Amino acid sequence: MAYVAIADRDHEQHLHDPDTFITKYVWSQDHKVIAIQYGGTAIAMGVIALALSLLMRLQIGFPDTFNITPYEYYQYVTMHGMIMVIYLLTALFLGGFGNYLIPLMCGARDMVFPYMNMLSFWVFLVACIILCISFFVPGGPTGAGWTLYPPQAILQGTPGVDWGIVLMLLSLAVFIVAFTMGGLNYVTTVLQARCRGMTLMRLPLSVWGIFVATILGLLAFPALLVAAIMMLLDRAIDTSFFMPSLLSMGEALDTQGGSPILFQHLFWFFGHPEVYIVALPAFGLVSDLLSTHARKNIFGYRMMVWAIIAIGALSFVVWAHHMYVSGMNPYFGFFFATTTLIIAVPTAIKVYNWVLTLWRGDLHFNLPMLWATGFIFTFVHGGLTGLFLGNVTVDLPLSDTYFVVGHFHMVMGVSPIMVLFGAIYHWFPKMTGKMPNKTLGTIHFWMTFLGTYAIYLPMHYVGILGMPRRYYAYGDTDFIPESAAIANEGITIAAIFVAVAQVIFFINIFYSMWKGKDSGPNPWRATTLEWQTPDTPPKHGNWGPELPEVHRWAYDYSVPGDDGDYIPQNHPIKPGEASVGA
C-alpha cells in the first residue's frame, strides 16, 4: 500500500504546454524559465551592490578627494552587504541554479508545484522592488549595517530610520515568503520526484549542496522573520522587545526592559546558517565542475555528501561566534569556539577531496575549470582566516576590524562568485545551446581572480593593523601607520579593475547568446542527466515522452575498460563493468 512514485506513473502527468508568449516567458511555470528569471533578477541586484561597493571603496581609498557623506556611506555599506548576501547569492544559487538544475539532475519533468514555483519568483521580485524603493524614499535606505542591530537600527543617528529600515524589514519578510515557496518545492522535488534508479546517493553533488542549503534556509529564515517582525513592531508601535530604557539623542524613550542581545542571537541563528546557504551550493556545483573537467570521478563522494550534511547540521550550533565580543554571557565562548572549529573538519575533507579529484586526473582547463581551481585557492584562504576568528581569543583583537571584512569577502565575496561564474560558463551551453567565448572568458577569469586577491589580501593586514570596519574615515590614529592609506588606495584601484572585468562577462554572455558556436547537447561530455535531454535547450517537460532511468552514480568518468572517458548516468551497466555506482 505504499504510495506510487511519480516515476512509475509518468503517464498520469499532464503538462499543459503554454501557448502564448506571456505564459511561456512571463507567467511561466517552467522551472527553466523561472530559473533564468530568478538568475537575471539576482544578477541585476548584484550589479547594484557592486556599484555601491565601488562608491564605498572610493571613499575609503581617497577620502580627501571623493565626496560622499557618512550618511550615504553607511547606507551603501548596508545595502551592499544585504543585497550581495541575500538578493544576489541566495537568490542566484537557490532560485537560479536550484530551479534550473534540480528537476534536470533528478530526472523530473518540473518542480512538484510549478504554480507555487512561479509565485515564488514574482514574490521575490516584489521583495527586490521594495528594497530598491528604499533608495528613493525620504531619508533613503537604512544605514544600520547588514546586521541591522537594534537599538541603533531604529533610532535617530542612523540613516534611513524613517522609511529605509521599515522597507528593509518588509522586503526581507517578503523575501522569506518567496524563499519558502520556492524552497518547499526544491526540497520536495529532490525527495519525492526523482526518476527511476535515482537514489539519493547517486545524485550529483550540485543537487546535494542546493538541497541541504535549502533545508538550512527553511529552518534558519524563520529566526530572521521573527526578528524582523519584532523589530518592525519596535519601530512602528513602540514595543520594547529589543529596547531597554534608553536615551535617543538625549531624550528618554518610553521603552523599557527589552534585550538588544536577543536580536543578535536570533539574527545569527539565521545568519550563520545563511553563510552556509551561500557556501553549500557553491561546494556542490564546484564539485561537479571539477569532476567533469578533470575527467575523473569526484574523490570520496560519500564523504562529500556526509560532509555537506554535517556542515549543515553544525551550522546551527555555532551562531554565537559572531558574538564573542557582543557582551553576551562570555562563558558561551567556550562552547561556540569549539563547535566552530569542529566545522573545519568536514570542510577540510571537502577541500582535500577537491584537490584529490585533480590528483591523477586528466585536467581540461576549460573555462569552468579555471574558475573551479581558482575557487579552491580563495576558499582555502578564506576558510583559514575563518579559523582565526572562530578561535575565540584570536577574535578579540580581530573582531570588527578589516580582518573580518577580508575573511568574509575571501570566503563569500569571491569564492562563491567564482563558482557562479564557472557554473554559468558550464551550463550556458545547456541553457542556450551556444558555447561561451573562451578568450573573453579567460580574460574575465584572470582579471577577476588576480584582482580580487589584490582586493582582499591587503584587507586582512589592514585589519591586523587595527583598522576597524564600518569606518567612514580613519583620520589620524597613532597606531595605524600612514602607509595603510597606500594599502587602501591599492584595494580601491583593484576593486575598480575587477568591476571593469565584469563588463567583459556581460559582453561575453550577450555576444555568445547571439553569435556563439553551437554547443550540441553535451559539449563537456558530462555524465549527469541534464546533459542527456532530448533537446538543447530542454523543452517544457524536459524529457520528451519517457522519463529517463538512471543506472549509475553521477561520476563515471574514465571508467577502466570503457572506451570513452565518461558514461552518462542513464547508460545501463554493462556486464562485467567495474562501476562503483552500480
Added chain:
Amino acid sequence: MATEGQQHPLSIYFWIWGLLFLFSAFSYGTDFLPEGLVRWGLILLLMVLKAGFIIAIFMHMAWERVALIWAILGPPVLLLFLIGFMVYEGDYTEATRVDSFTAPPEPVGLEHH
C-alpha cells in the same frame, strides 16, 4: 488506490480526544499549584504528553514510516540549543541589570481584581 491512506478505527480518535481533554484539565489544574519544580515539571510533562498525542495520533505520525518520523522530529533538536542558550542568556542579562541599575518603577495597575 483512491481510498488508500491513513485509515484507522474512529474509536482511537475518541480515545485521544478524551485523553487530551483530561490532560488539558490537569494542566489547567497546575495553575493552582504553588510555584516550584513540581508545578514546572507537571506543566512540561503534560505539555509533552499532549503534543505527543496530537502528533502521534491526530497527525498520524505513529503510522508513518520511520524515515519520515525522524526527518521531521530530528531537526527541532537544534532548537533546544537556541532555547537553552537563551535561557542562560536571559539570566545573565537580568543579573547585570539587578546588579547595576536602579529597579524599574513599580507597575501602576496592580489593584486589578
Added chain:
Amino acid sequence: MAQQGTAAADKKHWDSIVTDWSADKQTFQVPWGKAMMWIFLLSDTFIFTSFLVGYGHDRISTAAAWPNASEVFALTIFGIDMPLILIAIMTFVLITSSGTMAMAVNYGYRGDRARAASLMLITAAFGAIFVGMQAFEWTKLIEEGVRPWENPFGAEQFGAAFFMITGFHGLHVSAGVIYLFIVARRVITGYYEKPERKGNYEIVEIVGLYWHFVDLVWVFIFAFFYLW
C-alpha cells in the same frame, strides 16, 4: 535492484530508515502535498519557537515584575473568580476541533464526501469560535489598559508578546478556517471526483496536518504563556 524491495520492508523496522533513504524515485512514501506540508510545518515550528524564545528571553531578562497570567486572564463567572477559565475553554474548543478534523480525514479516505465535508465545516466553526474568544480576550486586555507598548501590570513585554504571539497564532487559525472552507467546498462539489484527481482525498489529510499543527502550537503557548 534493492530499491524494489523497499515497500516490503517493515515500516516500523529500523532498517526501513535505510531502505527508504536509499530508495530511488522517492524517499517518503507519501504524496507530494503531504511531504511538502510536513516540511512546511517543520519550518513553521522554527518560527513559533523563535517567537517563544524571544518572549521567554525578554521575560527572563527584564528586571520589571511580570504580571501573573492567571490573575490577568481570570474571569468572574457567577461571582466566582475563575483564573484562566476562558483560556481553558479555548483549549477545549481547539482540541475538539482537532478531533472533528481527524474524523473528517477518516471519512475523506472512505470516500464519504458528505460526512467529511460537514466535519470539516464543523472544525472550521470551532476554529472561528476560537478566534472569536481570542478577540474577546484581546478586547478585555485592551480595556484594562494593556497595550503592546505599555502595561499597567508590569513588564512592557507582557502585552507585546501576548498580542504578537497569540496574534500570529490567531492568523494561523484564521488561515486554517479559510483553507478548510475551500477544501470542504471542493469536497462537496465533487472536485476530487474528476478523472484526473481519481477520487483522491489526501488533501483532507493535508489540511488536517495543518490544523492539528495549529492546535499543537497552542499547547505550547498555553504552557509557556499562560501557565508559566
Added chain:
Amino acid sequence: MAVALAVVLVVLVVGSLVYHFLSPWYFTEIASNWDLIDLTVDITFWVCGFVFVAVNLFTAYCVVKFRHRPGHKAHYEPESHKLEIGLTIFTSIGVAAMLAPGLIAWGDFVRVPEGAMQVEAVGKQWHWSYRFPGEDGQFGNTDVRQMTVDNPLGVDPSDPAGEDDIVVTQPIVHLPLDQDTHMLLRSSDVLHNFTVPQFRVKMDLVPGMVTYQWFRPTVEGTYEVLCEELCGIGHFAMRSKVVVQSRDAFETWLDAQPTFAETQDRPVGNPTRGATTYAVCLACHGAEGQGNQAMNAPKLAGQEPWYIRRQIANYQSGRRGTEDNIAVQMAAMAAVMTTPGVIEDVIAYIGTFPDEPAETTIVGDVDRGRGLYQTCALCHGDEGQGSWNANAPRLAGMSDWSLHRQLMKFKEPDPAARRGGHPDDIYGDQMNLMAVLLKDEAAISDVIAYINTLP
C-alpha cells in the same frame, strides 16, 4: 593554460608569504598582559599558514602534472578510506593545536582576577565618559532615566554608594601601570564597543546591561580608544584616550576629579558678580555677548553654558590656544579667570543676555547646504540648536563668520595649526573627522548658508 595557472598559484602562495613577512603591516606593539592572545595568534598563523601552503602547492602540482595530454586517461579511484581518515585525524590535530591555547586564554579573559581595579566606561552617541567607584570601592546604581545635562552618567542620586563615585566626563581616562583593570561597560543609547588596539581585547557596550573586559596595562603611554561597533553615523568619530601612568601620577590625577556628589552641587553662578568679570570680555565680545567680527570675537549670547565652560577649560588647559593668533589671544584672556567660581559667574551673566540672531555675512547654496547639514544635524540638532547629549554646541543664530573660520581651522592639515590638533582635544578631533565631508570652502559656505536659514 595549465602551466600558467600553476605558476600563478605558486606565485600567489609565495607572494602571500612574502607579503606577510615583509610588509610593514602587523599588530601594533602590545601594551597589556595579553601576550597569550598574541601567542595564540602566532600559533594560528603557523598552523593555518602551513595548511595554506601545503594545499595550494599540491594543487599547483596537480594542475601541471595531470593536465590533459592526448592519450592520457584519468585514474579511476572513487575513494580511499585510509587516506581520508588520515587526513581527518591530521586536521583534527591541527584544529586542537589552535583551539587549546585559545580556550585557555579565553578562560583567563572571562575570569577577572581578584583585586582588579574597577573602572566604568560609559558610551553614548558619540562620546565616552568614565567612572571610578570612589572610596567605598562600590559603584552606585545607575538609571538612564536620570541622565541630564548635570548628571550625564545617570548615577542614581538616591543610591548612597554613588555619592563618592568619581565622575570623569572628559573622554580621557587615566589608568595605573601594572594594575589589573576590570573595565565595566555601559551604554545609554545604542551598541558601542570599547577597544584599545594595544590592549588586544575589546567588548561591546549594550544598552540595558553592563558588560566587561579586563586587562593589565604594562607600558606607560597614551592610547587611543576606538568604538568598534556600528553606532550610527558618528561611529567612526567616537574616540577617547587612555593614559597609562605610574600609580602616583594616577592617584594625583584621580584626586583632582570630582566625585558625583561634588558635581551635583556645582556652585550656582552669580550673574551680578559675573558682570564684573565680563568687563574684560566685553571689549571684544560686546556688551551683550553679540560678538564682533572686527575683533574676531564670536557671539556668546544664547550659547549653551556647558559649551562655554568646556571651551574656557580647553583654553586654560592648553588644549586650545595655540592653533592661531586669535586663539592665543583668547587663551591669554581665559588664563585670568582663576578665582574659584568666577567662570560660573560669567556663564551665568552671559545667560542673561538677550538672544538676537547674529547678522548673517555668508552666502552660499542653501540647497546644497541642506544636504550637507543632514550629517551635522545628528549632533547639532535639526534646528542647529545644539545638544548636551552629543556635546555639540548651538550653531543657529550664532556668528556665521566664526563658524566659517572654525570649520576651516578644523580642516587645517597641519596639526599644530589645526583646531582639534591637540592630542587631548577629543571633541575637536571628532570635528576634524566630520569636517572631512566638507570638501572645500564652497561646501563650508553652503552649509553655513543653510544654518543661517534655521530659526
